[in-house]
Amino acid sequence: xxxxxxxxxxxxxxxxxxxxxxxxxxxxxxxxxxxxxxxxxxxxxxxxxxxxxxxxxxxxxxxxxxxxxxxxxxxxxxxxxxxxxxxxxxxxxxxxxxxxxxxxxxxxxxxxxxxxxxxxxxxxxxxxxxxxxxxxxxxxxxxxxxxxxxxxxxxxxxxxxxxxxxxxxxxxxxxxxxxxxxxxxxxxxxxxxxxxxxxxxxxxxxxxxxxxxxxxxxxxxxxxxxxxxxxxxxxxxxxxxxxxxxxxxxxxxxxxxxxxxxxxxxxxxxxxxxxxxxxxxxxxxxxxxxxxxxxxxxxxxxxxxxxxxxxxxxxxxxxxxxxxxxxxxxxxxxxxxxxxxxxxxxxxxxxxxxxxxxxxxxxxxxxxxxxxxxxxxxxxxxxxxxxxxxxxxxxxxxxxxxxxxxxxxxxxxxxxxxxxxxxxxxxxxxxxxxxxxxxxxxxxxxxxxxxxxxxxxxxxxxxxxxxxxxxxxxxxxxxxxxxxxxxxxxxxxxxxxxxxxxxxxxxxxxxxxxxxxxxxxxxxxxxxxxxxxxxxxxxxxxxxxxxxxxxxxxxxxxxxxxxxxxxxxxxxxxxxxxxxxxxxxxxxxxxxxxxxxxxxxxxxxxxxxxxxxxxxxxxxxxxxxxxxxxxxxxxxxxxxxxxxxxxxxxxxxxxxxxxxxxxxxxxxxxxxxxxxxxxxxxxxxxxxxxxxxxxxxxxxxxxxxxxxxxxxxxxxxxxxxxxxxxxxxxxxxxxxxxxxxxxxxxxxxxxxxxxxxxxxxxxxxxxxxxxx
Numbered sequence: 001x002x003x004x005x006x007x008x009x010x011x012x013x014x015x016x017x018x019x020x021x022x023x024x025x026x027x028x029x030x031x032x033x034x035x036x037x038x039x040x041x042x043x044x045x046x047x048x049x050x051x052x053x054x055x056x057x058x059x060x061x062x063x064x065x066x067x068x069x070x071x072x073x074x075x076x077x078x079x080x081x082x083x084x085x086x087x088x089x090x091x092x093x094x095x096x097x098x099x100x101x102x103x104x105x106x107x108x109x110x111x112x113x114x115x116x117x118x119x120x121x122x123x124x125x126x127x128x129x130x131x132x133x134x135x136x137x138x139x140x141x142x143x144x145x146x147x148x149x150x151x152x153x154x155x156x157x158x159x160x161x162x163x164x165x166x167x168x169x170x171x172x173x174x175x176x177x178x179x180x181x182x183x184x185x186x187x188x189x190x191x192x193x194x195x196x197x198x199x200x201x202x203x204x205x206x207x208x209x210x211x212x213x214x215x216x217x218x219x220x221x222x223x224x225x226x227x228x229x230x231x232x233x234x235x236x237x238x239x240x241x242x243x244x245x246x247x248x249x250x251x252x253x254x255x256x257x258x259x260x261x262x263x264x265x266x267x268x269x270x271x272x273x274x275x276x277x278x279x280x281x282x283x284x285x286x287x288x289x290x291x292x293x294x295x296x297x298x299x300x301x302x303x304x305x306x307x308x309x310x311x312x313x314x315x316x317x318x319x320x321x322x323x324x325x326x327x328x329x330x331x332x333x334x335x336x337x338x339x340x341x342x343x344x345x346x347x348x349x350x351x352x353x354x355x356x357x358x359x360x361x362x363x364x365x366x367x368x369x370x371x372x373x374x375x376x377x378x379x380x381x382x383x384x385x386x387x388x389x390x391x392x393x394x395x396x397x398x399x400x401x402x403x404x405x406x407x408x409x410x411x412x413x414x415x416x417x418x419x420x421x422x423x424x425x426x427x428x429x430x431x432x433x434x435x436x437x438x439x440x441x442x443x444x445x446x447x448x449x450x451x452x453x454x455x456x457x458x459x460x461x462x463x464x465x466x467x468x469x470x471x472x473x474x475x476x477x478x479x480x481x482x483x484x485x486x487x488x489x490x491x492x493x494x495x496x497x498x499x500x501x502x503x504x505x506x507x508x509x510x511x512x513x514x515x516x517x518x519x520x521x522x523x524x525x526x527x528x529x530x531x532x533x534x535x536x537x538x539x540x541x542x543x544x545x546x547x548x549x550x551x552x553x554x555x556x557x558x559x560x561x562x563x564x565x566x567x568x569x570x571x572x573x574x575x576x577x578x579x580x581x582x583x584x585x586x587x588x589x590x591x592x593x594x595x596x597x598x599x600x601x602x603x604x605x606x607x608x609x610x611x612x613x614x615x616x617x618x619x620x621x622x623x624x625x626x627x628x629x630x631x632x633x634x635x636x637x638x639x640x641x642x643x644x645x646x647x648x649x650x651x652x653x654x655x656x657x658x659x660x661x662x663x664x665x666x667x668x669x670x671x672x673x674x675x676x677x678x679x680x681x682x683x684x685x686x687x688x689x690x691x692x693x694x695x696x697x698x699x700x701x702x703x704x705x706x707x708x709x710x711x712x713x714x715x716x717x718x719x720x721x722x723x724x725x726x727x728x729x730x731x732x733x734x735x736x737x738x739x740x741x742x743x744x745x746x747x748x749x750x751x752x753x754x755x756x757x758x759x760x761x762x763x764x765x766x767x768x769x770x771x772x
Contacts, residue, residue: 535551744763
């Protein structure tokens with residue numbers, strides 16, 4: 001029987017290798033067929049691009065950003081390549097020749113490109129652009145030349161720059177005046193970035209103008225504009241490439257731009273629509289703010305807490321921006337429009353007056369949605385799902401949101417090295433979200449950026465797992481969520497209850513539990529009640545920084561408060577309402593650094609660590625709270641949940657999908673992402689990680705043969721990491737990502753050294769979305 005199984009697996013491996021070789025042969029053949037050489041006119045050559053060479057004879061430091069700027073000036077762009085072939089250009093030529101097949105027309109429509117010949121390139125135009133940019137960065141009178149590199153079918157250009165020594169700032173002065181306005185500018189210049197020794201740069205001057213303009217507007221100068229600011233550089237006082245910089249205000253600047261403005265009236269329209277234009281609506285005043293609505297669509301008391309605009313405050317666009325964001329976050333409104341109307345201005349006025357009008361256009365109160373889903377999970381399960389969702393917005397005229405959801409889904413394990421498990425999942429959920437803090441004390445004034453939301457939720461789920469077991473779960477939570485700023489958010493659930501019931505267990509699953517005391521103990525505790533907290537800091541998509549950071553941490557503490565209300569059983573366990581409950585503390589940290597390399601290239605470093613400590617009633621973490629490693633979102637050269645714990649390596653007859661879990665998880669990932677062609681992106685990556693036990697499971701059973709030997713965390717953990725390397729292709733359609741990652745192991749947890757890469761051990765991971 002064992003010999004027959006070996007032959008079957010060996011045959012399967014050979015088939016996998018054969019398919020991969022065939023696929024490689026097809027790709028090479030297709031790309032070779034896409035040669036465009038035969039289509040190029042005899043009197044033309046393709047333009048293959050340009051490079052820049054800088055002769056830095058003065059050894060000037062910090063030129064990397066300048067080089068990137070100059071690269072962007074290289075015009076035009078050459079025809080794009082995919083693995084060395086100009087596929088877009090190839091299908092353009094095929095179409096031009098009259099080839100009207102479906103594939104040709106489709107590929108030309110999606111990826112076709114007009115040929116870029118060398119004759120279309122204007123060297124002088126590019127040279128002038130480069131010289132102008134160098135002048136704007138202080139490198140006046142630099143020499144730029146061009147040389148051509150010619151091949152049989154292509155030409156490229158090298159632009160060589162003999163860089164001169166740049167001009168640097170000696171003094172920065174403000175033309176003074178007696179108006180209070182100039183005192184405001186002088187105060188702002190204390191934090192200027194234009195310090196002595198700063199290189200001359202028009203971009204720096206532009207940023208300084210923006211900074212001053214924003215500062216003055218925040219102090220109430222409603223009518224001021226950055227175009228009123230002039231910078232003048234004077235080099236006449238020096239012989240060694242230094243300059244004095246003078247900041248002046250244009251003489252023709254209107255006087256109303258030089259005085260601050262106050263808000264003297266605030267009016268809110270909570271149910272604004274165009275039909276109300278000529279209607280006379282009721283007006284209600286609450287804390288100095290007028291609310292105009294026919295009937296009470298939104299209670300003024302509730303809406304007022306979202307406003308950061310107050311009567312007699314100086315105009316501040318930042319307060320207006322945050323108010324707009326806070327109002328939009330309620331979830332009741334489709335549009336939020338804040339307008340300021342300037343009152344009549346007199347020539348001798350030292351203070352201007354504004355009226356703030358806030359127009360709020362609501363969404364439909366009720367909505368019903370049906371969604372067909374395709375889901376992939378970190379455990380290699382994937383499949384279709386159907387979800388129906390009902391929403392009732394502004395339920396109690398205070399922005400409350402009632403949501404009812406029903407889902408049904410089928411999922412199966414995909415990829416190689418899986419155990420062909422599948423399941424049917426049915427779920428029902430209900431939640432009620434209040435766009436404010438429900439708390440014994442009023443803490444509204446403590447939150448300036450985002451108003452906390454209070455959410456109460458109830459969910460139930462039934463899962464039938466492929467001839468193994470059925471699992472029903474009931475979850476309820478009460479908690480808060482808020483944004484501290486545009487990068488930082490918090491979520492805290494003081495009450496988080498989860499009840500899980502295992503039923504319809506088959507003999508196969510019972511055998512698995514009997515052979516793994518650790519696993520059996522993790523299914524014993526069916527009742528979890530505790531506290532959870534999440535902190536997330538993310539610069540992704542919210543910052544103009546070239547290099548961005550993501551950080552997230554979760555804290556989960558269960559069973560602590562219940563111990564005060566529990567009863568002891570004869571077995572020494574504590575129960576609440578007759579249910580034995582879990583006790584543990586769990587924390588994890590996820591840190592990522594995105595290093596921008598330019599031209600859509602990014603190098604991502606990720607470090608992940610998690611620790612769960614069972615105590616009291618629990619000797620191990622509940623199964624749903626344990627850590628796993630391996631799969632498309634973890635160490636991709638290993639099947640999902642197949643690594644560890646530690647050096648433990650169950651035999652081929654006894655190891656299962658459920659064995660490789662632990663209380664501790666460490667993981668590191670390095671991934672280089674780059675564009676390939678249009679929507680197609682590529683990646684090269686390396687992953688390492690493992691899970692370990694906090695308590696060795698031998699303590700759970702008198703029979704040590706049932707323990708997970710080598711599974712406990714020790715000082716030798718570095719040598720117990722699993723590692724893999726691979727490459728991936730992703731189709732990125734407006735942030736909807738279909739991902740294929742091919743990876744192979746290079747180190748096993750039981751080995752202290754790297755292993756030989758074998759094609760037969762590769763794993764193809766399919767997933768939706770980036771791994772991190």
